[in-house]
Amino acid sequence: MRYIPNTEADCRTMLDAIGVRSSEELFADIPSKLRLKRGLDLPPPLSESGLRRQMNALAGKDADVDRYSSFLGAGAYNHFIPAAVSHLVFRSEFYTAYTPYQPEISQGTLQAIYEYQTLICQLTGMEIANASMYDGSSALAEAVLMAHRINGRQEVLMPRAVHPEYRMVCGTYANKLGLRLLELPYTDKGTTDLKQVKAALSPRTSCVVVQSPNFFGALEMLEEIAEAAHGADALLVVAVAEPVSFGIVRSPGECGADIVVGEGQSFGNHLNFGGPYLGFFATKEAYLRSMPGRLIGQTEDKHGRTGYVLTLSTREQHIRREKATSNICTNEGLCALTATVYLSLLGRTGLRELALLNLRKTAYAKAAFSKLRGYEVRFSGSTFNEFVVRSKKRTPAQVNRALLGKRIIGGMELGRFYPELADCLLLCVTEENSREEIDALCKAMGGAR
């Protein structure tokens, strides 16, 4: 048994030392009727080489973004990951460690997360950030609960231009506590209707949620929405699913956001068929004690040396139990570390260049589609690296099927979430899509039958 060092003989010696004849005696407290009287019905053990073959066979059945050109985004983005990221994150001192409860021997994790918190504050334009959460959608749900904790109000304004799965997660979390989500429509710009926001605001409104860039890739007018929300003493919660946009788009903090959350996958984390990702979470200092999640703080030891610790845990479940700000007791530490390494490599100029490249490539693709016969760009608003295309003749499913024949994974078919957009595709273009690929996509779609 390659992962179990102790042999039968070792166990024998240990059982003698314990003073029992067999391991059976150690399980004597489990009543016989609660014992499994047979072996587990599972496949027999595989050797390491056998396992490798089995896993290769499974993984080989899947498409991957190396073998296909892909235009899928919708909350999970294909960005280039520099080699140094995996080399550093795969140092086992990082990945085989536990949550850093013992700071004297966890300074690596702790300093890295303190740096992560700083980077997230700089990007979002907020004052404080936590050590990360499960993913963008659950971070948004936690933000909605936090807004309710702050002002005690019950209604959440939730635009339909927010990622449908994020909305669903918010609903799942919020309705247990009696919160109501009110949907807001989108306009022909693909953005949230400010007039509708104003009309829906009331003394019952706890927060207004906005995603920017939103699910359709469009940038929302955050400042105006913030002003409206604050006018009704409600909070503005901004969700960002594509954080590469921070490189070129004004920060939500500057626009008046009270809580900024989002999905950090784009920062060096693989697509991973949907997870693990990381939710980032930032807010104003005034709301520190209402914030969920782990926090790392700087302090010093008795010799005055700088060090980092988990702090403000009096908000948390292991102290506060049922009165805690959340039930969360971990972060997505390794994903946050990955983001930290990635952002350190890109740095102040690199992130801007990357964002600009995404913006320009998408603009190029969007211009091409606006001229492509049989298609139109569905919304007129400014976009970052995603946009919606309407197919006038063929259904999106037909279009995508034809594309697969050319080893192109097309856009997301929006009918699944928006019946009124059943003829639309959500396309994403990143730095990983060359001009040739974009041209090939247009050509294939133009000629798709």
Place this chain on the structure above:
Amino acid sequence: MKDETIGIQGLAFHEPLLFDQGSKGRTACSLPESDVPEVKPERLLPKKLLRHDIPGFPELSEVEVVRHFTRMSQWNYGVDLGFYPLGSCTMKYNPKINEDVWRLPGFSRAHPYQPESLAQGALQLMFELEQYLAEVSGMERVSLQPAAGAHGELLGMMLIRAYLESKGNPRKRVLVPDSAHGTNPASSALCGYQVIQIKSGPKGCVEPHTVAEAMDEDVAAIMVTNPNTLGLFEEHIAEIAKIVHGKGGQVYCDGANLNAIMGISRPGDTGIDVLQFNLHKTFSVPHGGGGPGAGPVGLKAHLAPFMPVPVVERKGDRFVLNHNLPSSVGKVRAFYGNFAALVRAYAYIRSLGPSGLRRVAEVAVINANYLMSQLKGHYHLPYDKFCKHECVFSDARQIPHDVHTLDIAKRLMDYGFHPPTIYFPLIVRGALMIEPTETESKETLDQFIAAMKKIAEEAEREPELVRSAPHKTKISRLDEVKAARQPNLRWKAKGPVEESAR
């Protein structure tokens, strides 16, 4: 023990924060040349939406970034470095092959929305993992969606609430034993339940009469941890389940400690309706310095209609995602779960097979009882009976020397070990909760035992040495009061930050 065999060794560099090094214009970024027209951003976005700079953001070369994180990694203690006996955390060895296979392009470079026809391997893996976990636990279905143990608890309680609501009354209260992890009451509260704490009996287990007294038609569920946080099997679990079911309640099992009973007893056969698995404990997924883990939820058939969407189903020889569950609680996160963690757990189960998983439990329990038997003359053992995966001592014998659990934990670092879980469970004053797991050799356990005995001696003879520990780490004990009273949660520029070269 000779001195040269113990303690922290090697070089420890001082490494400033990312923000306090580098120089203007430096970058490690290598982007392709733009192959599309280089339109000015002002022409693509309205001016008021544009950002020109991120003041204070790092400006470093690749070698600086690599040294920065490599040096910091050396300040960390991981399972690959040594013994990590954190009770209830199951810090077992994380097999290397698992770290290779999750990164196969068909897994790590697959998009969650790619067509099902092009994700058959990933879906098959999820389908089979659900079956394996169901078999190990005796449950009927498993949701793979939750990202962590606490996330699983939350989903589990949501399922119970949804089920009771469908019967007409979600009820008001949840019973939680005093030995439970703090996430249990917090998860119940997030589901809108009031928490009633119930006392463990004198032998460390929940007693049926205590449950019977607290149980009525307003109680939605009981949350038990089995084996519990004292490392004991809840002997009366079947009777407790009967009492709770008798009043129409549900039984939730925190499965954090499944490692002790795999292949020996199945929670589903003991009357449990819902439980969460901690794949990062029992199934060898690395803890990552605080996540990502995965907390799938096993459930009985009556709860299946409420599972979060989508669920993976088999249609002939194809695997599909079924989003159409009209009574579903919804979703607890986007997409399907921490898939890369699921891949590792799958690989682990396939490597060990049925006999291997049972052997895991046996050796984990032998190791824990061996530690307990060797330390029991030296530390106070509040519940003196055979344990399962972990044993819980206290500092009662050291307190007369003014040496406390925290001191013992810190002193262990000087001997090259990660401390056990301390001050938990709450029902043992000054608890030292030790879980060795099956992946440690007898020699390692003997070294740890020797260190613990030495510390017990030191507590009597040189208590100050223990009280002021650790002595060999990069830093000594940190001022946590200062950290909490004057929170410094991020770096800030000391003066105005220079404009970046645009």
